[in-house]
Amino acid sequence: MRKDEEFSEWYNSVIDRAELSDKRYPIKGMNVWRPYGWAIMKLIDQAIREEFDSTGHGEVNFPVLIPETEFQKEAEHVKGFEGDVFWVTRGGLNELDVKLVLRPTSETAMYPMFKLWIRSHADLPLKVYQIGPVFRYETKMTRTFMRVREIHFFEAHTAHATFEDAEQQIREDLQMNERIMRLLALPYLISRRPDWDKFPGAHYSLGTDTLLPSGRAAQVATFHHYRDNFAKVYDVTFETETGEHRFVHQTTDGMSERLLGALISIHGDEKGLVLPPAAAPVQAVVVPILEKGRQEEMLLEAQRLFLELRDRMRVKLDDRDIRPGEKYYEWEARGVPLRVELGPRDLAKHVVTAVRRDTGEKRELPREGLPDRLRSVLDLMQIAMWDRAEKILKDNTFTITSLGDARDGFNRMGWCGKESCGKAIAEKTGMNVLGTPFYPEPFEGTCIISGEPTKQVVYAAKAY
Amino acid sequence: MRKDEEFSEWYNSVIDRAELSDKRYPIKGMNVWRPYGWAIMKLIDQAIREEFDSTGHGEVNFPVLIPETEFQKEAEHVKGFEGDVFWVTRGGLNELDVKLVLRPTSETAMYPMFKLWIRSHADLPLKVYQIGPVFRYETKMTRTFMRVREIHFFEAHTAHATFEDAEQQIREDLQMNERIMRLLALPYLISRRPDWDKFPGAHYSLGTDTLLPSGRAAQVATFHHYRDNFAKVYDVTFETETGEHRFVHQTTDGMSERLLGALISIHGDEKGLVLPPAAAPVQAVVVPILEKGRQEEMLLEAQRLFLELRDRMRVKLDDRDIRPGEKYYEWEARGVPLRVELGPRDLAKHVVTAVRRDTGEKRELPREGLPDRLRSVLDLMQIAMWDRAEKILKDNTFTITSLGDARDGFNRMGWCGKESCGKAIAEKTGMNVLGTPFYPEPFEGTCIISGEPTKQVVYAAKAY
Numbered sequence: 057m058r059k060d061e062e063f064s065e066w067y068n069s070v071i072d073r074a075e076l077s078d079k080r081y082p083i084k085g086m087n088v089w090r091p092y093g094w095a096i097m098k099l100i101d102q103a104i105r106e107e108f109d110s111t112g113h114g115e116v117n118f119p120v121l122i123p124e125t126e127f128q129k130e131a132e133h134v135k136g137f138e139g140d141v142f143w144v145t146r147g148g149l150n151e152l153d154v155k156l157v158l159r160p161t162s163e164t165a166m167y168p169m170f171k172l173w174i175r176s177h178a179d180l181p182l183k184v185y186q187i188g189p190v191f192r193y194e195t196k197m198t199r200t201f202m203r204v205r206e207i208h209f210f211e212a213h214t215a216h217a218t219f220e221d222a223e224q225q226i227r228e229d230l231q232m233n234e235r236i237m238r239l240l241a242l243p244y245l246i247s248r249r250p251d252w253d254k255f256p257g258a259h260y261s262l263g264t265d266t267l268l269p270s271g272r273a274a275q276v277a278t279f280h281h282y283r284d285n286f287a288k289v290y291d292v293t294f295e296t297e298t299g300e301h302r303f304v305h306q307t308t309d310g311m312s313e314r315l316l317g318a319l320i321s322i323h324g325d326e327k328g329l330v331l332p333p334a335a336a337p338v339q340a341v342v343v344p345i346l347e348k349g350r351q352e353e354m355l356l357e358a359q360r361l362f363l364e365l366r367d368r369m370r371v372k373l374d375d376r377d378i379r380p381g382e383k384y385y386e387w388e389a390r391g392v393p394l395r396v397e398l399g400p401r402d403l404a405k406h407v408v409t410a411v412r413r414d415t416g417e418k419r420e421l422p423r424e425g426l427p428d429r430l431r432s433v434l435d436l437m438q439i440a441m442w443d444r445a446e447k448i449l450k451d452n453t454f455t456i457t458s459l460g461d462a463r464d465g466f467n468r469m470g471w472c473g474k475e476s477c478g479k480a481i482a483e484k485t486g487m488n489v490l491g492t493p494f495y496p497e498p499f500e501g502t503c504i505i506s507g508e509p510t511k512q513v514v515y516a517a518k519a520y
Numbered sequence: 521m522r523k524d525e526e527f528s529e530w531y532n533s534v535i536d537r538a539e540l541s542d543k544r545y546p547i548k549g550m551n552v553w554r555p556y557g558w559a560i561m562k563l564i565d566q567a568i569r570e571e572f573d574s575t576g577h578g579e580v581n582f583p584v585l586i587p588e589t590e591f592q593k594e595a596e597h598v599k600g601f602e603g604d605v606f607w608v609t610r611g612g613l614n615e616l617d618v619k620l621v622l623r624p625t626s627e628t629a630m631y632p633m634f635k636l637w638i639r640s641h642a643d644l645p646l647k648v649y650q651i652g653p654v655f656r657y658e659t660k661m662t663r664t665f666m667r668v669r670e671i672h673f674f675e676a677h678t679a680h681a682t683f684e685d686a687e688q689q690i691r692e693d694l695q696m697n698e699r700i701m702r703l704l705a706l707p708y709l710i711s712r713r714p715d716w717d718k719f720p721g722a723h724y725s726l727g728t729d730t731l732l733p734s735g736r737a738a739q740v741a742t743f744h745h746y747r748d749n750f751a752k753v754y755d756v757t758f759e760t761e762t763g764e765h766r767f768v769h770q771t772t773d774g775m776s777e778r779l780l781g782a783l784i785s786i787h788g789d790e791k792g793l794v795l796p797p798a799a800a801p802v803q804a805v806v807v808p809i810l811e812k813g814r815q816e817e818m819l820l821e822a823q824r825l826f827l828e829l830r831d832r833m834r835v836k837l838d839d840r841d842i843r844p845g846e847k848y849y850e851w852e853a854r855g856v857p858l859r860v861e862l863g864p865r866d867l868a869k870h871v872v873t874a875v876r877r878d879t880g881e882k883r884e885l886p887r888e889g890l891p892d893r894l895r896s897v898l899d900l901m902q903i904a905m906w907d908r909a910e911k912i913l914k915d916n917t918f919t920i921t922s923l924g925d926a927r928d929g930f931n932r933m934g935w936c937g938k939e940s941c942g943k944a945i946a947e948k949t950g951m952n953v954l955g956t957p958f959y960p961e962p963f964e965g966t967c968i969i970s971g972e973p974t975k976q977v978v979y980a981a982k983a984y
Contacts (some may be wrong), residue, residue, distance in 0.1 A: 061761070080633070081582075081632075082590060082632060083620065088633055089576030094579050114555030114556075115558050117672070118552050118553075119547060119550035119551070119670050120584065121550060121606075140613070142608045142611050142620070144622065145609045146605045146607035147605075147607070147657035148605065148611060149603060149655045156547065156606070169542060189653075191584075193611035195612070208581070275952050285721050
């Protein structure tokens with residue numbers, strides 16, 4: 057299946073062949089995570105967890121259900137979600153007095169508790185996060201990891217004494233985001249979403265977009281500054297040092313299984329998945345070439361090699377009694393970064409043959425010092441995968457001066473900042489306006505709609 | 521609060537003071553896991569995960585929702601659960617064509633997929649497990665960790681070629697169960713549940729019961745042999761080596777947050793939680809006693825100590841600027857196994873003062889070789905906590921010959937095996953018949969109801 061010709065079919069076949077997820081579950085858009093896919097997702101979760109733990113966030117776990125009464129308190133938020141949620145209306149044989157919503161996100165579950173937990177300035181900042189399922193009643197076409205009805209979701213929620221403290225939190229979030237995206241080898245653009253497209257209830261929203269080979273943007277992370285919008289609705293206040301009562305300022309940071317969807321899309325190839333070492337449940341697989349008559353010797357040597365490597369990487373010994381070619385095919389489909397072949401000739405020469413999954417490069421390496429050497433190859437591969445993907449992103453970012461030139465990829469253009477012009481860009485191109493770049497980009501030009509001189513650019517792209 | 525006098529109030533206050541969970545969430549029986557409680561549960565999950573990973577189980581993640589059509593296929597199973605489930609009947613503003621159940625357990629979600637995954641004998645055994653939320657529409661009084669409406673649940677599901685292979689799996693489960701219960705310092709009894717009390721759809725069920733200080737049994741793990749009952753309903757077959765098609769034989773192994781509830785109940789004391797080192801997010805806390813004028817020196821020394829200990833245990837340095845007494849109170853409430861105090865006098869003598877949470881024992885220990893020494897103390901504590909709890913369990917297991925002697929604790933008595941006699945035991949005592957011990961116990965006596973001579977015993981207890 058050609059990735060460049062039939063992207064959607066290719067994407068689905070990579071997921072099937074690597075046994076990441078099964079979409080034959082009898083509810084549309086609710087898929088089953090199979091062990092290998094879940095193992096990758098757990099590595100991603102763990103990387104995220106380490107970032108948030110080390111910046112003083114506590115991991116919590118809130119109920120999946122939210123009472124209608126809490127859910128409906130923030131008007132904009134309700135308006136944004138009410139068409140999109142699943143409703144629990146019955147328990148056993150009884151109609152419920154208060155209907156329950158399967159959380160589409162957890163603001164309305166968490167903030168009634170924040171009200172109880174926060175009393176004084178000493179309780180601030182409050183920083184928590186949660187990893188678990190959220191639900192959306194999607195009516196659009198679903199797509200594994202990209203648009204599903206049960207989403208494996210990450211959400212951090214914080215409360216601060218001031219607007220500025222909350223802004224500082226978002227800067228911390230962006231630093232974590234950079235490290236996480238590096239681990240997944242996913243280059244990205246951070247934009248401040250246009251006001252008409254911010255999160256329901258947010259003061260402002262930032263989004264992290266990756267660019268998929270289909271030429272479309274995929275939002276993989278969002279950061280919202282809520283100001284005191286939710287605090288006013290849920291009455292989340294604190295007592296200052298001087299005894300005043302003030303509303304807290306809040307932020308959220310959200311990510312999802314889309315990170316995996318983007319990773320598959322950007323790095324996969326005709327042979328299947330290609331995993332950056334940091335997200336690979338198996339970083340190297342040792343495959344002994346079992347020649348008749350010398351099987352025991354080869355197996356013993358492969359075992360020795362496996363044990364040597366085990367301290368330096370996640371390694372697997374594949375000693376199954378099937379042809380090496382079958383094994384190669386399978387581990388390539390699963391995106392394992394390194395294959396280490398050990399044949400009778402390698403043994404005699406005291407070498408192994410190492411094959412990189414990302415480039416296909418095959419090299420003979422001396423047995424001596426192999427763990428260090430392979431560890432270095434993994435580290436290089438991690439960087440090389442980022443660099444290649446970054447080049448593609450740059451090559452597909454176009455500064456345009458006429459909407460007729462808008463194409464697949466990130467389209468960058470002058471914008472005077474008026475909502476009417478922004479909406480016109482969206483309408484005339486059929487694209488999403490991703491917003492203005494968070495990290496300022498020098499620009500001198502004119503608004504692509506009004507023609508007014510401007511120093512501001514805006515990005516637009518087709519989006520998932 | 522006295523544990524022996526007001527057990528329920530004591531239990532709730534331990535949970536509150538240690539900030540494990542908050543039951544003020546606005547849905548009855550759906551509680552919020554706070555960071556410290558969730559950290560303990562994650563350690564328990566991880567211990568379970570390691571057992572199941574190392575015995576060839578793959579971790580999967582199934583959707584939380586099950587279509588009514590799949591849920592209602594196995595008649596006994598439906599009958600057992602239909603009064604207990606939450607129903608999703610609406611998506612957005614639409615009534616759903618097929619109603620969805622919030623899974624109370626995952627047989628009916630998983631087995632339609634097993635049918636797709638299993639083709640031939642080479643696909644067997646299939647061994648998977650899942651950690652995530654399940655839901656029960658409880659109408660009885662709820663109780664944190666013990667009886668809730670959203671349960672943090674572990675479930676392993678396996679499929680085998682033969683009845684015997686499935687039995688072998690259950691023996692493997694029991695070995696894992698033993699290791700997990702040792703880590704949590706929870707002595708237990710394994711019983712084969714009476715036929716009238718087995719899991720809906722099971723051929724037979726085993727249960728692991730702990731004994732709480734209230735004198736009541738708490739089931740904390742179950743093991744079911746399904747024979748081919750579900751396989752017949754979900755048409756899960758495989759092709760044998762000789763080309764025949766046969767139904768698989770299945771088992772499950774289930775555990776839940778009740779493990780934490782039992783741990784709190786059995787080991788906690790008047791000062792709060794007492795954690796066995798294996799389940800303690802913080803195994804040792806270093807508390808410098810900050811004397812005026814020497815604060816910097818003490819802090820530096822405490823930091824050095826913290827760094828020394830860090831490789832051997834999960835350690836925390838509490839250098840907050842509050843009175844040591846406040847710190848002691850807090851860490852005791854949180855059940856941290858070891859407190860390491862470092863005062864100016866300790867510093868001069870080149871010692872520390874170590875206090876064990878389980879016994880309160882206070883000892884001066886030389887600074888030299890301290891990491892090894894404290895590691896040994898933790899290991900001893902782990903065993904001591906099991907031993908103490910086991911003695912209590914034994915002291916509260918009573919062999920009785922008349923139902924009038926039935927009391928709080930495990931009641932052991934002769935049983936002829938007839939269902940009518942078993943049910944009479946339950947009716948006359950108001951207790952649950954836990955079943956016959958899985959590991960045979962030598963006995964010569966008479967049935968407590970019929971008076972017939974029997975070599976079989978049965979256990980009964982009040983139960984949660």
